[in-house]
Amino acid sequence: MFRKVLVANRGEIAVRVMRACEELGVRTVAVYSEADKHAGHVRYADEAYNVGPARAADSYLDQAAILEAARKADADAIHPGYGFLAENASFAERVEESEVTWIGPPATAMERLGEKTKARRVMSAADVPVVPGTSEPIEGPADVEAFAEEHGYPIAIKAEGGGGGRGMKIVESEDEIEDQLAAAKREGEAYFDNDSVYLERFLEAPRHVEVQIIADHHGNVRHLGERDCSLQRRHQKVIEEGPSPALSDDLRERIGAAARKGIADTDYTNAGTVEFLVEGSASSESPRADGEAVDDEFYFLEVNTRIQVEHPVTEEITGIDIVKEQLRVAAGKEIGFDQSEIAIDGHAMEFRINAENAANDFAPATGTLATYDPAGGIGVRVDDAVRQGDDIGGDYDSMIAKLIVHAGDRQECLARAERALREFDIEGFHTVIPFHRLMVTDERFTSGTHTTNYLDEELDPERIDRAVERWGPTESAAADDAADVAEREFTVEVNGKRFEVNLEERGAPAIPTGGSADGGGMDRPDVATADDEGSAVSTAEGERISAEMQGTILSVEVAPGDEVSAGDVVLVLEAMKMENDVVADSGGTVAEVLVDEGESVDMGDPLVVIE
CATH class of the missing domain: 3.30.470.20 (ATP-grasp fold, B domain)
Incomplete structure (x- = not known):
């Protein structure tokens, strides 16, 4: 087993991995951005290293910084968690070429399955049914138009490196193609450092069912049952459960067997999830108006070459610690249980x-x-x-x-x-x-008859x-309870390694934190604040559009001198990995654009002035 593992992630998944390491007697190393210097995963780890500023691209996605932190810490393995670099084959390859062990599937398998078009070809070769779509990345709008002529609308444009609905846009008609294509490519670049996209026929009301697998270096592949992730909002999973309330025993067996076979044919090792869309009687309360039975069909969607957010559902119904299995497999150990020994105990749900x-x-x-x-x-x-x-x-x-x-x-x-x-x-x-x-x-959720479009279209x-x-x-009294306690937190870094000193003084006045790197701040009187109804504030200069939330400017859609109408998008703001269109409340001429693409903004910061 490993001596020390660096967890290249943050938040709850980093702590989850560290807890598994601790139970196996393995020391842990955290990495953190400037925004996370006081975060929970940093507190939990045995040691921690700063890898850059708040922007993920400059910290948690900085491959060189992560590898340098592993070198400084003398870690002998890296666990990527989910998100960030977890499905980045080039990073996995860099780790494999170093003296550090990669706790995940090999880079070659990640490349075959992590990029969706390659995964579709692999699964087709393994006789796993796939949704009709392109087998190669597309070049431009003309490819979308040609696909629509053959398959009709709606069409799903998907980022090759995407997952969890990010980098996925739905095209309902020809006049949406250019905007949705640009948005999908932009999200793919921002979240996965890959702007390649492909097309699929969009299934409008399926169930989303995924199968958890684990594979070792000795040729053993096990599946740990399925999870149902059909309750989604904008293709983001909201509640996950297992087992699926929609599958018959026969369909459950077929999907599990398809997942195992598809993975076994790829030389895949470690944990992963094979995702499927299910159409037919399993995916609808009333699949046919005439009441005629419809055969259930399932289609391969994608392989997530990492641990999933919802992996605890499977852990609860199987009793198997998936993260520990990841560590054991990466250390070269053989899976210690047969497929026939895996039993499903009861039911579990996860609420994000x-x-x-x-x-x-x-x-x-x-x-x-x-x-x-x-x-x-x-x-x-x-x-x-x-x-x-x-x-x-x-x-x-x-x-x-x-x-x-x-x-x-x-x-x-x-x-x-x-x-x-x-x-x-x-x-x-x-x-x-x-x-x-x-x-x-x-009623719809408790009966188990919901589909992936229930929240967006029916609720x-x-x-x-x-x-x-x-x-x-x-209103909470917690702030009053702490009003007479002043806490002074000092963070000292030596060669990028973090040391923390905390001092607490009772009866002292609170210390303002404006301008500190930990995200605290005081009100700025020279900055317009958003009103209760939206982001636009009228000033003597005209309409000043301000940020309704903290985030990063993904794109600026206007320039000084441009004419805009009410409802026009003036820029796109990314907050917590979601794109938000910022629009003009009224028409006019753009007088000033106060931010640039890639710039971080706080709630209330002025963005655009329209006269």
Whole structure:
């Protein structure tokens, strides 16, 4: 087994990996950006190294900085978690060429399966059914038009290196092609350092079912059952569960066998997930208006060549620690169980606890965890990397914790989840807990007949608004409780390695943190703030459009002198890995553009002035 593992990630997944290492007697190394110097994964690790500024491209995606941190720490292995560099074959290859072990599939397998067009060809060769689409990256709008002539609309444009809905855009008609193609390529470049895209026929109302696999260096491939991830918003998974409530025993067996065969034919090792879309009676409450039975069909979607966000669902129903299996496989050990020994015990669900306001189109939220009191009790697990008093910024993903619930069957699991969500107390900003509380009593979800388009196309948004109004955040007394305590935190770095000193003084005045690298700050009187209705503020100079949230400018769509109309997009702001169009509230002439592409902005920062 390894002596010391560097976890090339942040947040709850970094802590999850470190906990597995600790139980195996392995020391851990964290990496962190300037924005994360006080983050939970840094606190948990045995040692930590700064790898750059807040922007992910300059820190968590900086391959050279990660490898240099591993060298300084004398780590003998790197675990990438999920996201960031987890599915980057070039990074895996660089690690493999070094003296450090890569805890993941080999770079060659990642290249074959991580890029979606190659994965489609591999799975087709293994007789796994695939969704009709292109087998090579496309060049431009003409390719989309030609595909539409053959297959019709809607069409899915997907980033080759994408996953989790990022880098995926849906084209409903010809006049959307150029904008959606540009957006898909931009997201692919921003999130996966790969702007290549391909096309698929878009299945409008399928189930999303994925199979967890683990493979070792001795030719053994096991699947650990399936998860159902059909409850999605904008192609982002919201609630995951296992086993799927929609699969028959026959379909379950066929999908599991297809996943094993597809993986076995690729020389794949370590953990991974084979994702499928299911159409037919399993994917709809009423698949045919005439009531005639429809045969279930499943199609290969993609392989995630890493650990998944929702892996705890499988751990709870199988009793297998997937992260420990990753470590053992990477260390050259053989899988210690046969396929016949894997048994599914009960039912499990995972709820992503995101810092988002569900009543405001799930807009990202930031603030201080004035109250953080997670749920507990039998069958309840919480994976997190935060504690009360932490600041939640907008530099990274909006997920702050995962609530995983396990019970004897799906009905008991829903009841237990309802209880746990009621207990989970977070104050200081909005989270999606009210939305989850709505879902565990929603008839369509509780019956298990929902599909991937249920949230976006069928659920009444007013029900979400009422849930947030009923169960949303309240004023917290936590800030008052801490008002008489001044905490001074000093961070010292020597050759990039982090050392921390904390001093606490009671009865002293609070210390302002404006301009500090940890994301704290005071109000800036010279900056316009967004009003309650939107991002536009009227000034003597005209309409000043300000940032409604902290984020990064992905693109600027206007220049001084341009004429714009109400509703026109003036720039695209990325916040917590979501693209947000910033639009003009009224028409006029662009007088000033106050930001540049790639620039980070805070809530209230002025962006564009329109006269």
